[in-house]
Amino acid sequence: MFSHERIIVRRGPESGLPIIVAVHSTKLGPALGGCRLKAYGQWQDGLTDALRLSAAMTDKCALAGLPNGGGKTVIVGPATDPGLREAALHDAGTVIEELGGRYATGPDVGTGPDDMVTIGRRTSHVFCRPVGAGGSGDSSPGTAVGTVAALRAVCAARFGSAALAGRCFAVIGLGRVGGRVARLLAEAGAKLVVTDVDPALRPLADELGATWTTPDEALTADVDVVVPAALGGVLTPAVVTALRCAAVAGPANNQLDTPATADLLHARGILWAPDYVVSAGGVISATAVELHHDTPAQVAARLDAIGTTLTTVFTNAERDHITPGAAAHHLSRARVG
Ligand code: PHE
Numbered sequence: 229m230f231s232h233e234r235i236i237v238r239r240g241p242e243s244g245l246p247i248i249v250a251v252h253s254t255k256l257g258p259a260l261g262g263c264r265l266k267a268y269g270q271w272q273d274g275l276t277d278a279l280r281l282s283a284a285m286t287d288k289c290a291l292a293g294l295p296n297g298g299g300k301t302v303i304v305g306p307a308t309d310p311g312l313r314e315a316a317l318h319d320a321g322t323v324i325e326e327l328g329g330r331y332a333t334g335p336d337v338g339t340g341p342d343d344m345v346t347i348g349r350r351t352s353h354v355f356c357r358p359v360g361a362g363g364s365g366d367s368s369p370g371t372a373v374g375t376v377a378a379l380r381a382v383c384a385a386r387f388g389s390a391a392l393a394g395r396c397f398a399v400i401g402l403g404r405v406g407g408r409v410a411r412l413l414a415e416a417g418a419k420l421v422v423t424d425v426d427p428a429l430r431p432l433a434d435e436l437g438a439t440w441t442t443p444d445e446a447l448t449a450d451v452d453v454v455v456p457a458a459l460g461g462v463l464t465p466a467v468v469t470a471l472r473c474a475a476v477a478g479p480a481n482n483q484l485d486t487p488a489t490a491d492l493l494h495a496r497g498i499l500w501a502p503d504y505v506v507s508a509g510g511v512i513s514a515t516a517v518e519l520h521h522d523t524p525a526q527v528a529a530r531l532d533a534i535g536t537t538l539t540t541v542f543t544n545a546e547r548d549h550i551t552p553g554a555a556a557h558h559l560s561r562a563r564v565g
Pocket of ligand 1: 332335337367507508510515
């Protein structure tokens with residue numbers, strides 16, 4: 229079904245790279261969604277990613293109670309040369325500016341707060357510039373705090389207690405978000421198995437007293453909860469068959485290879501927390517600070533509410549005998565229409 233409001237695919241005038249901006253919905257308000265800069269086999273793969281990720285942003289904003297819709301920018305790399313990278317970010321800014329405020333961007337895989345300054349030379353519709361440049365800075369701490377609130381709700385639903393102490397988690401990906409999640413879990417007294425494709429991050433495992441393993445082994449580790457915190461698509465039918473955990477909940481976007489994989493998880497009795505609920509902390513904290521001018525205590529309350537939302541999703545799923553994925557989607561449809 230064609231459900232996007234507007235999709236722009238443009239050869240960037242400054243970079244020559246494919247620039248894709250997908251606006252999925254502005255029904256609840258201006259669309260939000262980060263700018264992904266990534267190498268794809270072909271540009272069409274970047275388009276597919278943008279379409280899926282922007283639709284997920286609509287659900288993410290709706291479930292987070294934000295007056296916003298969903299969108300996404302994809303710059304089809306590679307753009308390792310600094311000059312080319314800058315030109316491509318300018319191109320993204322130019323396209324976003326043409327949308328006249330219907331869509332605003334922020335950081336995503338492959339971009340960070342400094343890149344938002346570069347995009348910001350072409351448009352004002354950009355979140356998460358560094359604090360010194362007038363923005364709210366890195367959104368990953370907010371995403372990590374929201375993820376931990378979600379994990380407490382998962383533990384309450386699956387094990388009858390929201391306590392993290394003594395629970396065992398496998399954190400897959402120790403990047404800006406995953407590394408912080410692992411740290412917060414360790415501080416709360418959880419036991420950790422951790423992994424990353426980058427072996428340079430291994431010292432964090434030692435620092436946290438965590439067991440370091442390979443990404444494949446972390447996925448099928450004998451733990452309470454697997455926490456995907458890197459790229460999407462990790463939950464395939466084959467992986468679900470091999471899982472030994474009781475729940476899967478993490479901030480990685482688009483964890484399921486296809487929506488039907490949620491049914492396989494459900495059939496195996498594994499509780500899956502919809503990723504767009506778990507990962508909403510970034511967009512929640514950025515808009516709380518930059519649009520609503522919230523105090524730190526108000527931001528913390530908004531992030532904590534992710535746990536409450538997730539509990540509602542799990543309760544509705546049980547009541548209606550459907551998967552948490554379907555329950556979250558129904559809640560989103562009820563708000564967006
Ligand atoms: N990468 C963020 C997400 O997926 C996107 C974002 C963050 C957009 C902050 C706007 C502001 O939620």
